[in-house]
Amino acid sequence: MPYCIAITYPRIAMYIYRQAEGCPDNISLTLPLSGVQYRTGMNIHQENIFPYPDRRCRPRTGIILPVFYFLILILLVISAEECKAQQDTDFKTQRRRLVKLHIANEGISDQVVIRSMLSVPREEFVPERYRKQAYRNTPLPIGYGQTISQPYIVALMTELLKVDKNDTVLEIGTGSGYQAAVLAEIVQSVYTVEIIAPLGKSARARLERLGYDNVHVRIGDGYFGWKEAAPFDAIIVTAAADHIPPPLLAQLKKGGRMCIPVGQPYFPQVLKLVKKDADGNITVRDVLPVAFVPFTRKDNQTDKPE
Numbered sequence: 001m002p003y004c005i006a007i008t009y010p011r012i013a014m015y016i017y018r019q020a021e022g023c024p025d026n027i028s029l030t031l032p033l034s035g036v037q038y039r040t041g042m043n044i045h046q047e048n049i050f051p052y053p054d055r056r057c058r059p060r061t062g063i064i065l066p067v068f069y070f071l072i073l074i075l076l077v078i079s080a081e082e083c084k085a086q087q088d089t090d091f092k093t094q095r096r097r098l099v100k101l102h103i104a105n106e107g108i109s110d111q112v113v114i115r116s117m118l119s120v121p122r123e124e125f126v127p128e129r130y131r132k133q134a135y136r137n138t139p140l141p142i143g144y145g146q147t148i149s150q151p152y153i154v155a156l157m158t159e160l161l162k163v164d165k166n167d168t169v170l171e172i173g174t175g176s177g178y179q180a181a182v183l184a185e186i187v188q189s190v191y192t193v194e195i196i197a198p199l200g201k202s203a204r205a206r207l208e209r210l211g212y213d214n215v216h217v218r219i220g221d222g223y224f225g226w227k228e229a230a231p232f233d234a235i236i237v238t239a240a241a242d243h244i245p246p247p248l249l250a251q252l253k254k255g256g257r258m259c260i261p262v263g264q265p266y267f268p269q270v271l272k273l274v275k276k277d278a279d280g281n282i283t284v285r286d287v288l289p290v291a292f293v294p295f296t297r298k299d300n301q302t303d304k305p306e
Helices: 003-008 010-021 064-087 091-104 111-119 128-133 151-161 178-184 197-209 246-251
Strands: 027-031 036-040 140-143 146-148 168-172 189-194 215-219 232-237 252-262 269-276 282-290
Touching: 091 111, 091 151, 111 151, 111 178, 128 140, 140 197, 151 178, 151 232, 151 252, 151 269, 151 282, 168 178, 168 246, 178 189, 178 197, 178 215, 189 197, 197 215, 232 246, 246 252
Parallel strands: 168 189, 168 232, 189 215, 232 252
Antiparallel strands: 027 036, 140 146, 252 269, 269 282
């Protein structure tokens, strides 16, 4: 009997096999992958799927065995997709597929960005219950009303910054740390600020565990940036603000770029690319419509630009 049938339909598999093989009901069945025991006529082991544990369990002849194999074939067809899902734990394969179909094929051409997206294990940055969905091209919840961004948007914003190995980047909105990790594969240093303390602490621990020692995490109000580490070659904001924060503009180096979604919460938002030229002049270009979680402020402050 195919092993996945025994795992997917244990009770049915036990009944069919018992009837086909003439086994009594007083022998335990152990499913190795699940660790669950049932009463049946055999003890399943991965090395020997159908041993006869004693002389009481002998094959019957006649029509029973052909019926048994026919029913197994039906179960095999029904459970094919379920078996595939259970066994598909190769996240690297899923990551390559995602990058090819939803990033490279959708216009992201910077090979440094593509290599970074191939390197960062997104499954490490989502809650355990969402790991199987880690390589869908969609945002996923990470708790506290926040999300991990859609992979395409992560790649696009990274490409828009045009950063290299000598750059220092400021990120506002650490979340689970995924965007910071993608940047850390490319640049010299990433400074990232998260206002929600539990998210910031878990992101810091996660990034340290995965070896991203060039990422520095601070818990605080990202509206004011990270003055001590300024100026920055690039700034990326991963939550929608109702305006571009002046402190972030001040901390952007001349010749630098900022990528930020702007718009009211739950209303149309636009991803904007901000450039500061060599003379300090600011230009802003709309890139595309987006949907981000709101920019969170300490004590719900709503400072407006002067």
